[in-house]
Amino acid sequence: MLYSRRGCHLCERAEEWLAFQSPEAVVVAVDDDPASAAAYGLRVPVVEIDGVVTLEGRFTEADLADVICRGSAPGDAGHR
Numbered sequence: 001m002l003y004s005r006r007g008c009h010l011c012e013r014a015e016e017w018l019a020f021q022s023p024e025a026v027v028v029a030v031d032d033d034p035a036s037a038a039a040y041g042l043r044v045p046v047v048e049i050d051g052v053v054t055l056e057g058r059f060t061e062a063d064l065a066d067v068i069c070r071g072s073a074p075g076d077a078g079h080r
Contacts, residue, residue, distance in 0.1 A: 002027045003036055003046040010058060014045040017061045022068050 002018050004011035004027055018025050030036040030044055040046050040056075047055040047067060054067040 001025065001048045003030050003040045003044050003048065004028065005030050005044045008044055011045040014047070014059075014064070017064050018047075021061075021065050 002011075002014055002025060004015055006029060015027055018027065028036050030040050043056050045056065045059075046053055047059075047064065049067060049071050055063055
């Protein structure tokens, strides 16, 4: 799942990558969902896998591919 916001260039890039890497993934527009806005606010983009935040803010397409493949956060905890 990707938590995203319209007008956020990092979010737009993450959405493009996600559409290629995992087309079945759900994208949640945080501004359309008060609970998501409260939880993630300005932290977007946020990638969540199995209920665990695995990436947020600035990350690369390689980071995204890695977490999708492994289903967990990359080795560098700084991406969490």
